[in-house]
């Protein structure tokens with residue numbers, strides 16, 4: 336019997352109508368004779384509300400976090416009342432939700448008393464979103480005579496203790512999924528598992544980073560040997576660009592793991608950047624589909640990069656980034672400066688989005704998110720203090736009002752003229768390119784532009800993804 340893993344995002348479980356859609360989708364797949372593993376996000380907006388509740392609790396605003404708890408209670412209870420009928424199923428789920436929300440208020444009150452939130456307690460609080468939604472989705476399924484049961488992912492998905500951005504312990508997670516989850520499927524039960532969260536070996540809740548439910552879906556798909564991973568969301572598939580930036584965006588019928596990895600890393604919110612990792616080597620295909628338009632086939636993501644007759648396949652962008660430039664005449668021929676700079680940046684907890692160096696070795700630059708850039712600069716200045724004092728390194732400069740735009744398409748590899756078309760387009764649109772980098776996979780080119788030029792840059796490059804113009 337084949338197994339499918341289906342992950343439903345925040346909007347897909349964000350209203351009674353949406354959850355009814357989820358129940359139908361899963362019901363139809365069960366009727367076809369498959370086993371289905373369901374992974375759910377929190378209802379849309381709930382993770383943000385929980386993060387606010389932690390902040391308010393730490394700031395001593397008791398009223399604010401209690402009011403958040405009440406809003407969550409009202410919203411979740413209303414959905415339960417609309418999706419179930421009076422009886423044991425409804426009473427049980429109302430009690431479960433009440434228990435979780437009372438724990439939420441207790442944890443917030445602990446934060447309130449301490450006056451600060453540790454990363455550990457923040458994760459325990461943020462985890463309530465998925466814990467609540469999974470209970471409700473499972474109850475709605477039971478109401479539709481599907482034998483469903485909610486599970487906290489931490490029973491299976493074991494991680495390290497980097498709260499807020501935890502990394503799975505692959506061996507232990509695989510063992511637990513095979514030994515403890517697969518028998519659940521064999522019993523004919525549909526597990527409804529919390530996305531986004533895991534647990535340390537001693538059972539502390541951890542989270543996988545914002546948007547991490549996609550990643551959870553891929554982990555469960557990988558170790559259950561699923562035939563396919565389906566990411567159900569609120570758009571018809573992976574599109575040529577963010578539809579909120581350009582309404583002309585089109586759904587790509589297929590795209591490769593590598594291409595989608597680049598898109599996600601460079602800002603396409605539709606998938607968490609780590610999603611492809613667990614399924615890539617296993618060759619498990621993934622589909623992105625629309626819960627609100629289930630007859631659409633969506634985007635198939637697999638090993639093969641289908642050639643398209645457009646210059647590029649898709650365009651993405653990342654806002655709120657800074658360009659850090661390290662420069663100095665004394666850097667020429669001095670080995671190790673770049674390495675030490677990147678190490679210092681990592682110590683500051685900053686991920687590097689792109690790196691670029693001109694051949695002269697007099698300077699190199701890289702991009703990090705704005706919220707960590709000042710700390711990164713401080714760490715780099717400490718690391719290079721001697722070189723700065725000797726004037727081998729002149730300065731560490733920051734440009735904070737910039738964005739990264741990335742064009743993606745496997746057709747770029749070995750096709751002369753793509754970069755030319757891209758840069759001519761930018762030139763024709765008066766976009767000044769501040770820095771450029773080509774991804775090692777050779778299926779993407781990223782550049783830094785002034786944030787004021789972001790929209791113009793995306794729109795003009797998106798034209799290239801829409802036009803079927805052969806590369807000369």
Ligand code: ADP
Pocket residue numbers: 343344345346347376546567568569570572573574575576577578579602603604605606649
């Ligand atoms: P979910 O809650 O289902 O995980 P997200 O909000 O995280 O959904 O991601 C889906 C959203 O990603 C879409 O509504 C769309 O606005 C946005 N998005 C950004 N770039 C793209 C893209 N290239 N293709 C499709 N959607 C995109």
Ligand code: ASP
Pocket residue numbers: 344345376377382383464530531544545546547548549
């Ligand atoms: N609920 C989490 C978030 O909003 C995870 C997810 O939806 O993927 O970030």
Ligand code: MG
Pocket residue numbers: 344546549604605606607
């Ligand atoms: Mg998402």
